[in-house]
Amino acid sequence: MTASTMNVDPSAIAMSNADAVGTGRVKIHSKDVKVFYGAKQALKGIYLDIFEHSVTALIGPSGCGKSTYLRCLNRMNDTIDICRVEGLIELDGEDIYGRTIDTVQLRARVGMVFQKPNPFPKSIYDNIAYGPRIHGIGARRDEMDVIVEKSLQRAGLWDEVRDRLKEPGTGLSGGQQQRLCIARAIAVSPEVILMDEPCSALDPIATAHIEELIDELRENYTIVIVTHNMQQAARVSQRTAFFHLGDMVEVNDTEEIFTNPKDERTQGYITGRYG
Amino acid sequence: MNPSYLLWVILILTIIGYFLGQNRAARVADGRLHRLHSVPSYHGIYVLLWAALPAFLLLALWVAMESWLALELAIAQLPDRFTNVDARALSLLQADVLNIAAGINTGRETAPEVKEAAEAYNNLRSMGDTAIFFVGLLMGLAGLRFALNRISLELRARNQVESVLNVLLILCSLVAILTTVGIVLSLLFEAMRFFTWVPPAEFLFGLQWSPQIALRADQVGSSGAFGAVPLFTGTLLITAIAMVVAVPIGLMSAIYMSEYAPVAVRSAAKPVLEVLAGVPTVVYGFFAALTMAPFVRETFGANGLGLDVASESALAAGIVMGIMIIPFVSSLSDDVINAVPQSLRDGAYGLGATKSETIRQVILPAALPGIVGAVMLAISRAIGETMIVTMAAGLAANLTANPFEAVTTVTVQIATLLVGDQEFDSPKTLSAFGLGLVLFIVTLALNMIALRVVQKYREKYD
Ligand SMILES: Nc1ncnc2c1ncn2[C@@H]1O[C@H](COP(=O)(O)OP(=O)(O)OP(=O)(O)O)[C@@H](O)[C@H]1O
Numbered sequence: 128m129t130a131s132t133m134n135v136d137p138s139a140i141a142m143s144n145a146d147a148v149g150t151g152r153v154k155i156h157s158k159d160v161k162v163f164y165g166a167k168q169a170l171k172g173i174y175l176d177i178f179e180h181s182v183t184a185l186i187g188p189s190g191c192g193k194s195t196y197l198r199c200l201n202r203m204n205d206t207i208d209i210c211r212v213e214g215l216i217e218l219d220g221e222d223i224y225g226r227t228i229d230t231v232q233l234r235a236r237v238g239m240v241f242q243k244p245n246p247f248p249k250s251i252y253d254n255i256a257y258g259p260r261i262h263g264i265g266a267r268r269d270e271m272d273v274i275v276e277k278s279l280q281r282a283g284l285w286d287e288v289r290d291r292l293k294e295p296g297t298g299l300s301g302g303q304q305q306r307l308c309i310a311r312a313i314a315v316s317p318e319v320i321l322m323d324e325p326c327s328a329l330d331p332i333a334t335a336h337i338e339e340l341i342d343e344l345r346e347n348y349t350i351v352i353v354t355h356n357m358q359q360a361a362r363v364s365q366r367t368a369f370f371h372l373g374d375m376v377e378v379n380d381t382e383e384i385f386t387n388p389k390d391e392r393t394q395g396y397i398t399g400r401y402g
Numbered sequence: 403m404n405p406s407y408l409l410w411v412i413l414i415l416t417i418i419g420y421f422l423g424q425n426r427a428a429r430v431a432d433g434r435l436h437r438l439h440s441v442p443s444y445h446g447i448y449v450l451l452w453a454a455l456p457a458f459l460l461l462a463l464w465v466a467m468e469s470w471l472a473l474e475l476a477i478a479q480l481p482d483r484f485t486n487v488d489a490r491a492l493s494l495l496q497a498d499v500l501n502i503a504a505g506i507n508t509g510r511e512t513a514p515e516v517k518e519a520a521e522a523y524n525n526l527r528s529m530g531d532t533a534i535f536f537v538g539l540l541m542g543l544a545g546l547r548f549a550l551n552r553i554s555l556e557l558r559a560r561n562q563v564e565s566v567l568n569v570l571l572i573l574c575s576l577v578a579i580l581t582t583v584g585i586v587l588s589l590l591f592e593a594m595r596f597f598t599w600v601p602p603a604e605f606l607f608g609l610q611w612s613p614q615i616a617l618r619a620d621q622v623g624s625s626g627a628f629g630a631v632p633l634f635t636g637t638l639l640i641t642a643i644a645m646v647v648a649v650p651i652g653l654m655s656a657i658y659m660s661e662y663a664p665v666a667v668r669s670a671a672k673p674v675l676e677v678l679a680g681v682p683t684v685v686y687g688f689f690a691a692l693t694m695a696p697f698v699r700e701t702f703g704a705n706g707l708g709l710d711v712a713s714e715s716a717l718a719a720g721i722v723m724g725i726m727i728i729p730f731v732s733s734l735s736d737d738v739i740n741a742v743p744q745s746l747r748d749g750a751y752g753l754g755a756t757k758s759e760t761i762r763q764v765i766l767p768a769a770l771p772g773i774v775g776a777v778m779l780a781i782s783r784a785i786g787e788t789m790i791v792t793m794a795a796g797l798a799a800n801l802t803a804n805p806f807e808a809v810t811t812v813t814v815q816i817a818t819l820l821v822g823d824q825e826f827d828s829p830k831t832l833s834a835f836g837l838g839l840v841l842f843i844v845t846l847a848l849n850m851i852a853l854r855v856v857q858k859y860r861e862k863y864d
Pocket residue numbers: 164167169187188189190191192193194195196207
């Protein structure tokens with residue numbers, strides 16, 4: 128463990144980030160992010176830049192801290208009592224843990240889709256309308272109708288549910304529910320969408336559907352996705368970061384990572400030697 | 403010899419039997435326990451059951467029958483002129499024998515033969531007791547020996563023990579179920595008897611309740627004094643007041659406990675709430691009568707807001723009953739709220755909802771069916787509560803919706819109707835069963851609806 132900590136030299140990371148530039152502006156900049164659950168340290172100083180209008184995949188063995196890092200980016204860790212976050216995370220150059228930041232506004236800008244689809248026990252329409260409503264968007268009924276329709280279209284669900292918007296969202300299939308959750312996240316027009324293993328509960332067809340969707344969403348949003356599926360990471364992401372035991376070991380263009388990993392731990396993981 | 407000695411002997415036999423059985427099994431296995439079909443402790447229980455059950459059944463049978471058997475035998479010894487009489491005289495004779503046997507003076511001249519029969523009765527019983535002791539002991543030992551001899555590698559001790567336990571458990575639940583059925587049936591039959599005096603329609607819809615009038619035989623049932631509506635409205639009024647107190651406070655504290663309270667507060671406050679649930683209702687009754695009722699009178703009465711407040715008001719009783727029910731509502735709602743999956747909260751927070759938005763718009767709607775169920779259970783609890791109302795709301799059956807007046811409830815009337823020595827053939831006492839039946843049906847319906855609602859809610863997240 129100590130060995131791996133020493134291996135991560137901040138300047139080296141910065142350089143490898145720099146290598147990979149060419150994809151655009153830095154949307155999220157994290158510097159020396161440490162996370163503690165009580166006395167237990169889950170992240171040991173993460174340096175990672177996430178670029179605008181690109182898909183960044185986070186991969187790594189179970190328990191290495193991918194979800195923890197992801198949850199730092201919209202301060203979802205605030206809801207866990209024992210969780211403490213140190214270091215700097217900037218969204219468009221602004222410290223999101225700074226005093227002036229309101230988590231409500233932050234989460235409107237950085238949306239999240241969870242591993243298990245979690246539609247509210249409300250109608251499909253209200254599921255989508257919930258986010259805009261709490262942020263005071265679409266106060267008029269016809270405005271809201273437009274938002275709901277657009278979000279569902281974006282998520283590729285509109286054709287399947289256009290006639291049953293009043294039915295409960297929990298009555299949809301797993302894949303439909305996950306797309307509903309994506310639509311729900313899109314409805315508040317976030318700038319960044321965080322996805323934590325969004326396809327792990329889905330069958331291959333629904334997965335393919337969502338991967339397609341992620342590719343389309345890239346045009347308008349910045350996406351960070353955690354996945355255990357190497358093929359998925361290769362298919363949907365432009366950049367990939369490999370996490371291991373609370374460290375970010377290596378980040379690079381996805382193609383580079385999968386064809387020419389620099390760190391032997393990365394190589395071991397993607398070739399399936401451990402993890 | 404007192405039959406209870408046999409119980410002790412059986413107890414000792416079971417202990418010995420258990421260890422003997424276990425040892426024997428271990429010896430048979432010869433150090434390789436896996437060769438046994440069942441582990442040694444099952445063999446121990448197997449021997450234990452054989453030592454205890456037959457002897458115990460014998461004892462139970464004897465205790466149930468001995469008095470009757472001895473009496474029959476003693477009377478059979480009497481000459482024919484005593485026994486060849488009608489049923490009434492015979493039962494008188496039996497009573498005489500029993501009384502004399504117990505050393506009670508019958509106050510009448512008794513024939514020497516009857517005295518002899520009583521003596522025979524006593525002798526038979528004590529002989530029987532002694533005999534049963536030894537027979538039981540023998541049966542226990544025989545059972546123990548029999549079971550020990552059967553222990554082998556192949557003995558399916560586990561299966562047999564399990565099936566005996568199965569039967570035992572069935573018997574126990576049968577007792578519970580049959581008792582309930584018995585209670586319901588007796589309630590039903592007594593209520594039927596009541597309804598032969600007072601027609602159900604008059605009982606259910608009559609506006610005046612004063613059962614004492616019925617003591618004058620010429621007015622029985624015809625006076626309209628058995629109209630239970632004032633009791634129903636009184637119950638309703640007090641229950642409503644209790645709910646107005648208990649539901650908001652209970653629900654809010656449940657929300658605070660499950661969503662806002664830091665772990666330290668939660669772990670300190672929950673036990674306190676549970677203590678509240680453990681306070682006997684009589685104590686709440688004191689509190690209602692001695693503290694709350696004067697307080698209500700002070701605040702709303704002539705010295706306060708100038709309203710007309712009875713010394714025993716529905717309000718005082720209702721408030722205290724509400725306080726009593728708070729822990730009930732809060733702990734049930736707390737469970738329900740905690741059962742709402744974390745993923746729903748995450749979903750709402752992830753969209754930028756604040757804590758109170760998440761609670762109001764996501765958690766409470768999701769938990770609503772369960773909360774409704776909790777409230778219904780609380781209502782049936784309030785309807786059934788007696789002590790507080792007896793002490794604080796009085797006995798006056800007023801038909802009123804004014805919380806400052808004295809009212810009475812169904813349960814209180816049942817209690818007062820049956821307090822003291824009563825003849826169970828006047829409509830006054832029987833009306834208690836009519837009230838009980840109504841109460842039973844209402845609470846049963848409420849509970850069933852509540853359980854149905856709670857169940858439906860459970861299915862949603864499974
Ligand atoms: N709420 C929590 N309380 C305490 N420890 C936690 C909590 N959440 C995560 N951890 C710990 O932090 C470490 C990182 O967990 P995290 O969930 O980030 O892993 P992960 O990379 O997402 O794993 P997986 O691929 O299995 O989802 C783990 O060791 C985990 O035990």
